[in-house]
Amino acid sequence: MSTVSVAQMKSWCEKIVKGREAAPDLTLGDYLSAVPSLDSLSDVPAGTVVLVRGDVDAKPGASVGEGDIRLRSMVETLKYGIAKGWKQVVFGHIGREPEKSLDKVAKRLGELLGQEVPLIKDWVDTDANEIKLAAAEAVKAAEPGSVVVLENTRAYDIERVLWKAKVEELEALAPKLAAFANSIAEHLTNVYVNEAFSAGSLDVSSVVVPAVMDRVALGKYAAGEFNGPMQKCLKTDLAVFSGIKIDKLDDMEAMIARGTIKQIFASGSLAMAIRKAIGMLDNEPVCLGAAEDPANSGAPWYIPPARVEQAKAIVADGREKGITFTVPVDSVIEDGSAKDTLTPSDQQLDIGPKSIEHFHNGVGDFIEKNASGGAVAFHNGVFGMFEDPKFEAGTKAWIPELKRMKDAGVEVYVGGGEGGKALDKYGEPDWVTHCFTAGGTVLNALGSEPVPYLVALKMAAEK
Ligand SMILES: Nc1ncnc2c1ncn2[C@@H]1O[C@H](COP(=O)(O)OP(=O)(O)OP(=O)(O)O)[C@@H](O)[C@H]1O
Numbered sequence: 001m002s003t004v005s006v007a008q009m010k011s012w013c014e015k016i017v018k019g020r021e022a023a024p025d026l027t028l029g030d031y032l033s034a035v036p037s038l039d040s041l042s043d044v045p046a047g048t049v050v051l052v053r054g055d056v057d058a059k060p061g062a063s064v065g066e067g068d069i070r071l072r073s074m075v076e077t078l079k080y081g082i083a084k085g086w087k088q089v090v091f092g093h094i095g096r097e098p099e100k101s102l103d104k105v106a107k108r109l110g111e112l113l114g115q116e117v118p119l120i121k122d123w124v125d126t127d128a129n130e131i132k133l134a135a136a137e138a139v140k141a142a143e144p145g146s147v148v149v150l151e152n153t154r155a156y157d158i159e160r161v162l163w164k165a166k167v168e169e170l171e172a173l174a175p176k177l178a179a180f181a182n183s184i185a186e187h188l189t190n191v192y193v194n195e196a197f198s199a200g201s202l203d204v205s206s207v208v209v210p211a212v213m214d215r216v217a218l219g220k221y222a223a224g225e226f227n228g229p230m231q232k233c234l235k236t237d238l239a240v241f242s243g244i245k246i247d248k249l250d251d252m253e254a255m256i257a258r259g260t261i262k263q264i265f266a267s268g269s270l271a272m273a274i275r276k277a278i279g280m281l282d283n284e285p286v287c288l289g290a291a292e293d294p295a296n297s298g299a300p301w302y303i304p305p306a307r308v309e310q311a312k313a314i315v316a317d318g319r320e321k322g323i324t325f326t327v328p329v330d331s332v333i334e335d336g337s338a339k340d341t342l343t344p345s346d347q348q349l350d351i352g353p354k355s356i357e358h359f360h361n362g363v364g365d366f367i368e369k370n371a372s373g374g375a376v377a378f379h380n381g382v383f384g385m386f387e388d389p390k391f392e393a394g395t396k397a398w399i400p401e402l403k404r405m406k407d408a409g410v411e412v413y414v415g416g417g418e419g420g421k422a423l424d425k426y427g428e429p430d431w432v433t434h435c436f437t438a439g440g441t442v443l444n445a446l447g448s449e450p451v452p453y454l455v456a457l458k459m460a461a462e463k
């Protein structure tokens, strides 16, 4: 059995926390070729306990097929393990709140696998940060070919300690993390599979536990997504960035640097930075309203001056490369009215009718120039606060544009998360070529930072 020392754990976590700084030159392909496939575990004998970091952040509805797409994504891998006679222990998070339970997830997994999937509720001793022996005994007692689920990893503080950790804090965290990982290796197993495509946060179950595993592998679904549709998106011609998270500009920059993008559509709140930048470059000043008032610097929709500067550099560089930028030309504000020009107190919550038409024309232009050549379009995010009917019009009008592109011969890919929810709400699955089950992971894979769990799996494989 492997164990990890406190010093080794500290150094491991440093590499995880520093993310891309640690290996700025590596591409997604470098990670994928370093991470073993599930088939590499074919010699693992029946009866072995195998830990599966699962994509269990799901809301199963009344019947199979409802709200369980992420659970269905795990079935091939779990059936492989069942056929091998492994005792598979699925663990992972649901939502962000510690109180959430995986009880419905375990039940639905049971329905999908055609066998009972028990949930082990209480499995971490939070004083020692170790596996509870009763939980480990329950796993050991399970029959070969069984699947059990451990309760929500985020029920325990240890799962979340790296989320916001600074490198200076790792010295203090390393002993706890080493104790936790070593107790998993000692009492559960040292064989680990990651089949949690969407789990892109610095969760300990995704990025720390592999430090103490002797054998690791990427699950069949996750590997298929990275090696299939993601490869198409790496060569996208049109990238649509929308939503509220302004750090998506970093991903836009990285995607442009890859050299295939011809057109960028930016919408939603984050497009305000690009809109302002274009105004500055073209000497047509644009007011962003409340989004540029430093009094709102704590709001998720605040656009800091540094992001406008970044947007200016992106647009200037993009124009030199011949990339066209399509951005909103009007906004819907708090009272539901549309305005071409914001006043300093207005908050943008959706794009207006003129912008809807502008994006419609932009799609027409893209189709005319590209569709015959089998072009690729990638869409991320939403165009406004679409959960509120007052601010849904932009997103609702956009989703059919995805269908229009696909019908014209464009391959259309949608990053999951909110963009996927909007496709669900306003469209049909076959309106696009492929919709990912993850938002953040897809942007990481395509954008500026590596996927944290791929970093961890690569390090584990190379130990
Ligand atoms: N003006 C706005 N424009 C866009 N989204 C907004 C706006 N105001 C609030 N939001 C909210 O922000 C969320 C979308 O943000 P964003 O797309 O960045 O999230 P996300 O979870 O990262 O999605 P994805 O996973 O698709 O990237 C939605 O809940 C949306 O309602």
Ligand SMILES: O=C(O)[C@H](O)COP(=O)(O)O
Pocket: 057, 095, 096, 198, 199, 200, 201, 417, 438, 439, 440
């Ligand atoms: O819903 C998701 O995108 C995944 O479960 C990741 O969730 P997180 O952003 O809370 O880590």
